[in-house]
Amino acid sequence: MRSSKHAPQGASIGMALVVLLAMLTALDAMAIDMYLPGMPAIGLEFDISAGEVQQTLAIFLIGLAFGQGLYGPLLDSYGRRVPLLAGVLLFVLGSIVAALAPSIEWLMAARFLQALGAAAGLVAPRAIVADRCNVNESARIFSVLMQVMMLAPILAPVLGGYLLQHGGWRSIFWALAALGMIGVLWGLRSLPETLPAASRAPLRLRAIFSAYGRQLVAPVFMAYVLAGGFVLGALFTYISGAPFVFTQHYGLDPQQFSYLFASNAVCLVLFGAAANAMLKRGASEQRGMYIGLVLHTLAGAGLWLAAGSLALPLWGYAALLALAIGSLGLVFGNLTALTMAHAGPQAGLASALMGMLQYLLSAVVGYVVSFAGTPLLSLPATVAICGGLAILCCLAAEGMRSRARAAASAGGA
Incomplete structure (x- = not known):
């Protein structure tokens, strides 16, 4: 060893x-x-x-x-x-x-x-x-x-x-x-x-609770954590709702659905590769993240409107959903990096708090969605709403960062 x-x-x-x-x-x-x-x-x-x-x-x-x-x-x-x-x-x-x-x-x-x-x-x-x-x-x-x-x-x-x-x-x-x-x-x-x-x-309990408390009141960190929680909420809603949409509404058998599920995972991988390529070419983390969030939100909103007003065929529903889920490949890496960049000196504790809060928030999203009726409409609605909320959280984080930099510059002058 x-x-x-x-x-x-x-x-x-x-x-x-x-x-x-x-x-x-x-x-x-x-x-x-x-x-x-x-x-x-x-x-x-x-x-x-x-x-x-x-x-x-x-x-x-x-x-x-x-x-x-x-x-x-x-x-x-x-x-x-x-x-x-x-x-x-x-x-x-x-x-x-x-x-x-x-x-x-x-x-x-x-x-x-x-x-x-x-x-x-x-x-x-x-x-x-x-x-x-x-x-x-x-x-x-x-x-x-x-x-x-x-x-x-x-x-x-x-x-x-x-x-x-x-x-x-x-x-x-x-x-x-x-x-x-x-x-x-x-x-x-x-x-x-x-x-x-x-x-x-x-490892002292008082120090641990104090450190957790400091992270909970770190505004930029928490704004990014909330954004990640909303994104995970949309993803878990997709995981739990898609089987009912495609097997009960569109009549796919379990084997056919597994192929469709796998194809959306492939879309995530491809968008993740695109995110990496953008970073290598010098694009900022924020740019890739916002492109992914906007695509995710617009695809979810478009699917919500189309499924509610049209007899949307299988290929149309599947294509828009693939775009909504695949575009998260542009979001996850960039958003995680931005969150951890504002974690402070105790990255392990911050990483734990990030995961714990995001899982809890996504669970709340899933619980609320369970009362929303048919997944055919509640799934894309959740994607659109959670995507929009994630964008607002990221914009809030960027605003707080800008104000902090301006205050630091003014203080230095």
Whole structure:
């Protein structure tokens, strides 16, 4: 095992490390998307209702939100490497317990452990990138991370269905354990420590709550966090609503829908590649982000109006939705980089708070949308409204940044 390597801020991040970080970040998506095809089989084996099986997904999401808040202080106190690898080991343990679960109660406990572990993969990579890169470099890295991560929703349902068919639902969790173990072994060999001991914060509850409080009243940071929460709310509304739109309204079978779902993930990857190309040509993070948000909002609004007033054919609905979702590839990397650029000295804690608040806000969006009627209209309406709110939040952040710079210039004069 290699010893930890300390990397100075501004050092470049190689593609091998980007792929490793993307793999660890994607553990939560793999644990959700691979497992969904096996839910009916789990219900049959344990003789429980569909609602009880769905609780295993709900408890996973709860663990994911709780875990992100837990890892923030740990990352700032013990460095990035050890908490991240410990979290992935916890994910492996949870996957093994899930594969051996003798009852639904054991499976729920295992899913919670899985989520606590997977949360480390969401928080730590953002902090590692923030440690090493300036905002422009961070935006490029986050765009590449998004492109690699989007392989998860493309491949996971297909892989989960194959494992279910040939090995039963428990084989899905054995595969997740193996994936996590690959991440641990790769990380032990290649993952650097990017937070020097001199920069670490002591793990004291009063200091932790004080740091969280400072981040909560940091206006530019919070404006970008809210923007990200609205964008995630639109994305999760798409994930939950699209199956009903395309299978119930347009009559696609599950296999056909999986291809459509994968094609939208490909659109995200392509737009993410475009974001990276723009940054390499010298475009600002704000430019790519605003182009993506405007496309996202206009496509959602156009689809909302068209679906409400016309008998929109399948290809028309699918094309506008692909544009609305794909354009987020221009947003995610740039918005994450801008958010973390205003995180202050404790990037791990800020990354945790960012993830926790954005997941909570997206959950609120999903809860409100559940009362909005048919997904045929509520899905594009949510995309348009959330996109517009995200734009307003980003404009507010830019305004506060400009006023702060003007005040600093006046004070210096």
